[in-house]
Amino acid sequence: MRIKKLPEDVINKIAAGEVVERPASVLKELIENSIDADADRIEIRIERGGKRLIEVKDNGRGIHPDDILEAVRRFSTSKIYTIDDLFSVSSYGFRGEALSSISSVSRFYLISRHKDFTLGKELLIEGGEFRHFSDVGAHQGTTVRVRDLFFNLPVRERFLKTEKTELKHTTDVFIRYALYHTDISFRFSADGKVQYVLSPEETESRIKRLFPAVKELIYFESEDKVGRCYGYISPDYATGRGYIYVNGRPVKNKSLMRVIRSKVGNNFFTLFLELPPYFVDHNIHPAKIEVKFRKERSVYQLVKKSLENLQKPTIVSHLSQKNRRYNSEFKVLGQIDNTFIVVYCCGDVYFVDQHIASERIHYELLKRKFLSEGISPSGSSSVEIKLDPDQIEKLSQLKYHIEKAGVRFDIKGNSIVITGLPPNIKEHKVRDFIISLSESEFPEAEIDTFIGDIACGESIDAGDILSSEEAKKILQLWIETDSPNLCPHGRPIYYKISVDDIKKKVGRK
Numbered sequence: 001m002r003i004k005k006l007p008e009d010v011i012n013k014i015a016a017g018e019v020v021e022r023p024a025s026v027l028k029e030l031i032e033n034s035i036d037a038d039a040d041r042i043e044i045r046i047e048r049g050g051k052r053l054i055e056v057k058d059n060g061r062g063i064h065p066d067d068i069l070e071a072v073r074r075f076s077t078s079k080i081y082t083i084d085d086l087f088s089v090s091s092y093g094f095r096g097e098a099l100s101s102i103s104s105v106s107r108f109y110l111i112s113r114h115k116d117f118t119l120g121k122e123l124l125i126e127g128g129e130f131r132h133f134s135d136v137g138a139h140q141g142t143t144v145r146v147r148d149l150f151f152n153l154p155v156r157e158r159f160l161k162t163e164k165t166e167l168k169h170t171t172d173v174f175i176r177y178a179l180y181h182t183d184i185s186f187r188f189s190a191d192g193k194v195q196y197v198l199s200p201e202e203t204e205s206r207i208k209r210l211f212p213a214v215k216e217l218i219y220f221e222s223e224d225k226v227g228r229c230y231g232y233i234s235p236d237y238a239t240g241r242g243y244i245y246v247n248g249r250p251v252k253n254k255s256l257m258r259v260i261r262s263k264v265g266n267n268f269f270t271l272f273l274e275l276p277p278y279f280v281d282h283n284i285h286p287a288k289i290e291v292k293f294r295k296e297r298s299v300y301q302l303v304k305k306s307l308e309n310l311q312k313p314t315i316v317s318h319l320s321q322k323n324r325r326y327n328s329e330f331k332v333l334g335q336i337d338n339t340f341i342v343v344y345c346c347g348d349v350y351f352v353d354q355h356i357a358s359e360r361i362h363y364e365l366l367k368r369k370f371l372s373e374g375i376s377p378s379g380s381s382s383v384e385i386k387l388d389p390d391q392i393e394k395l396s397q398l399k400y401h402i403e404k405a406g407v408r409f410d411i412k413g414n415s416i417v418i419t420g421l422p423p424n425i426k427e428h429k430v431r432d433f434i435i436s437l438s439e440s441e442f443p444e445a446e447i448d449t450f451i452g453d454i455a456c457g458e459s460i461d462a463g464d465i466l467s468s469e470e471a472k473k474i475l476q477l478w479i480e481t482d483s484p485n486l487c488p489h490g491r492p493i494y495y496k497i498s499v500d501d502i503k504k505k506v507g508r509k
């Protein structure tokens with residue numbers, strides 16, 4: 001057979017496969033275009049999980065009437081002009097592929113009025129074929145309606161999940177952008193029901209609007225020569241949700257997620273990284289969700305440091321300010337379930353988990369020891385672990401740090417023989433630690449978790465009865481720790497209810 005160039009519509013359909021995977025990917029592209037057009041109002045309508053309709057309406061600058069036909073052609077973009085621009089793009093789009101791809105696999109309707117014109121244009125394309133193009137009266141801005149996605153590609157259509165699942169994905173895309181662009185008003189409705197109406201607001205209140213279950217947020221921040229990292233953690237909402245942004249772009253990166261989870265556990269978080277553009281490679285994914293970092297380690301270092309800089313909760317700042325005297329505004333009310341110390345402070349009742357608070361205290365003491373003279377071993381052992389030569393090699397490189405964590409060991413051929421154990425820790429935990437360390441890409445995170453395990457063994461347990469003196473003592477020490485919000489494994493340390501909420505519940509307010 002002879003070689004032929006593929007017809008344009010076939011090329012477009014193939015390309016569409018890269019950009020358009022499902023309704024959520026269409027929504028992502030359309031929202032990004034609206035944001036790139038400087039819209040400050042974006043309205044989204046979804047029907048049947050986006051299978052029937054994805055509509056995005058904005059009040060941005062609109063498309064110049066002479067550019068509309070160009071906009072739906074492949075590799076047509078108004079956002080970069082030269083190859084050099086590629087390295088400094090600040091807009092979301094720049095590949096000029098989205099509209100052409102989407103319009104080749106749906107019934108695509110676009111109406112737009114550019115800010116300098118009194119009349120708009122409307123355009124209809126079905127499965128890549130022009131149907132209609134004309135002048136029309138319109139508000140400033142652009143509306144795109146994508147109907148019947150993949151109507152002309154039944155095989156792809158069959159790959160879509162249920163309407164419920166597709167709606168979950170589109171909602172998640174919406175949340176990712178709404179969470180960051182807090183100065184934009186959004187409206188999101190699905191099957192005629194309004195799900196979110198958002199006005200411009202601070203990040204904290206935007207998070208709480210999008211996630212009503214989040215009652216409290218703790219701010220964190222750090223900056224070094226690599227860049228800036230900041231964000232929020234919710235101590236009371238632990239469902240494994242977390243959102244990462246790099247230079248304003250929502251991204252996914254498994255290793256970075258692991259680093260964050262090792263610090264915050266399952267708690268909800270949003271994390272914003274600001275890095276010089278050359279640290280970040282967005283282009284590994286055609287839809288630009290996955291991101292790769294150059295100088296990964298320094299980026300992770302920055303992230304970790306920021307997560308160690310959690311702002312103190314009210315109870316803590318209040319107590320530390322009042323020269324640490326228990327006054328009428330601070331009252332230990334008692335202990336419940338032999339597990340929680342109950343404290344009243346400044347209009348809130350706190351339930352402090354005694355074990356986790358105690359763990360935080362010991363963890364910080366141990367961490368300081370680890371970083372200075374080292375933790376001394378207290379027990380002896382003769383556990384032997386057989387490992388591969390490269391695992392042994394890795395452990396021998398890390399020997400100095402392992403010994404500072406209180407573990408002594410000898411290398412005998414293909415085995416590690418543990419000879420000394422840190423205090424209050426089971427042999428099998430030490431064994432697990434050595435094995436995961438020998439396989440890990442993140443030895444620092446492993447050692448950190450291990451120090452948390454030692455702290456756990458040294459702490460008072462849930463179930464221990466405390467005298468009120470002991471309870472006060474724990475609170476005092478806990479308040480003085482550097483990160484009183486979360487336990488070393490990332491669990492929240494306390495739960496609080498405001499007296500106002502209690503009043504509302506009983507109809508007093």
Ligand SMILES: Nc1ncnc2c1ncn2[C@@H]1O[C@H](COP(=O)(O)OP(=O)(O)O)[C@@H](O)[C@H]1O
Pocket residue numbers: 029033034037058060061062063071072076077078079092093094095096097098099100141142
């Ligand atoms: N909502 C919008 N408002 C204004 N201009 C838009 C909008 N959507 C698309 N455009 C214009 O159409 C062009 C093509 O869009 P797209 O295919 O998404 O490519 P890209 O965003 O990569 O440039 C954009 O560069 C922009 O000029």
Ligand SMILES: [Mg+2]
Pocket residue numbers: 029032033092093094096098099
């Ligand atoms: Mg785009």
